Amino acid sequence: MVEIHGNGPLGSVVTLFRQDTIVCRQRIQDDGKYSFKIKDGPERKFLTCNRVGFKSSGRIGISSGNVSSDFYLSPIKQPRKTVSAWISTPVFREGIESFANNASLFTHISPMAYRIVDNGRIHWNPDREVRSVQQVAYKHSVAVYPSLGADYKSPIVRDMIRNPEIRDRQIHRIAQQMLWFGFEGVDLDFEGIDPADRNDFTTFVRLLADTLHSYGLSLSVTLQPKLQTHGGQDYQAIGEAADIVRIMCYDNHWGKPIPPHHSDYTWIRNVMRFAISDSGGIPPEKVVMALPLYGHRGKVDGEHALFWTEVVDILKKAGLPESHVQRNVYDLPFFSIEDEAVYFEDGLSVRKKLDIIDELELQGVCFWRLGQEDPQLYRFMDDWLKGE
Incomplete structure (x- = not known):
């Protein structure tokens, strides 16, 4: 029998592992101490706080024998307005570079690290790249909430949330992964939930939130935009359970020619107003407005999507001056080329939409996705955070 004990911040949770299996946990109470007594074994032991x-x-890592380990946790930045973003392929490295160069502006970051795949297995994406995100985040007190996603209308997700045994096992795995790799929480991104599975999805979110909270971890949930109460995602119930609710304010005209644009100012404002209304039911201090950093040429879909750098290249190759670009009343830039409309986002168009956050007193903004965005974005972000 060995004893592992030490000191730590009040209210924090210390978790003991053997290899990748959670053995037990303990919340630090008023005396600021924790203590575990377990049978020693050949497997190496680990602690997280x-x-x-x-x-x-x-x-x-904890070696054999009685051990005393003290923990000192640093607070995550908690300004009045938060800034977060997803980092994903095909511009993962560019996204990491953008984050590293502007990390002082961020409060949360979400590398696309996990997916639910065949047989409900949790697939871990690029290890080295995610680790580099963690290293930058640690230096700047930024919380890392890796994204856990799945295919749109995934039958695997449907089967998981309908089956209590599979559901509970997956929730345990998610918590285990977050603790094992030293993340501060997870961002759940399951889209296309069938309205018939609404209650099952809500139950999954509530149980996941309770489990993560019991380990001192946070839950962010990414939701699809809507303007009515029905649908597979129960805004109010999810808003009660989650710590952060990110609402995707883009691609509302998917599959249609442009204009209209995929992230219209008036539509975004209506979506945000609904989310915090009595019908939506999400506390505004939990709501994060997720904005795009890309545009489209001719049609709103994945094939016609354009990074900001690609828009610049189109103009250069066509020999078109900056004056060829026009703006609508909400500062959204656009132009026409070869009888096709090109609508895109730049720093000024994003800054205009941030006024909605101030007006409705929302928590902040999240960008999809970092990498090859307008470099001027960060100047506008800095001004916004300063209230300018």
Whole structure:
């Protein structure tokens, strides 16, 4: 029998592992101490310490014998307005570079690290790249909430949330992964939930939130936009359970020619107003407005999507001056080439939409996705955070 004990911040949770299996956990109470007594074994033991609102201690190896380990957690930045973003392929490295160069502006970052795949397995995406995101985040007290996604209308997700045994096992795996790799929480992104599965999805979110909170971790949930209460995602119930609710304010005209644009100012404002209304039911301090950093040429879909750098290349190759670009009343830039409309986002168009956050007193903004965006974006973001 060995004893592992030490000190830590009040309210934090210390978790003990053997290899990748959670053995037990303990919340630090008024005396500021924790203590575990377990049978020693050949497997190496590990400890983590976590508390919502603080950077994770990360995984600490414990050798055999009685051990005393003290934990000191640093707080995550908690300004009045938060800034977050997803980092994903095909511009993962460019996204990491953007984050590293502007990390002081961010409060949360979400690398697309996990997916639910065949047989409900949780697939871990590029390890080295995600680790580099963590390293930058640690230096700047930025919380890392890796994204856990799945295919749109995934039958695997449907089967998982309908089956309590599979559901509970997956929730345990998710918590285990977040603790094992030293993340501060997870961003759940399951889209296309069937309205018939609404209650099952809500139950999954509530149980996941309760489990993560019991380990001192946070839950962010990414939701699809809507202007009515029905649908597979129960805004109010999810808003009660989750710590952060990111609402995707883009691609509302999917599959249609442009104009209209995929992220219209008036539509975004209506979506946000609904989310915090009595019908939507999400507390405004939890709501994050997710904005695009890309545009489209001719049609709103994946094939016709354009990074900001690609828009610039189109103009250069056509020999068109900057004056060829026009703006609508909400500062959205657009132009025509070869009888096709090109609508895109730049720093000024994003800044205009941030006024909605101030007006409705929402928590902040999240960008889809970093990498090859307008470099001027960060100047506008800095002004917005300063209230200018």
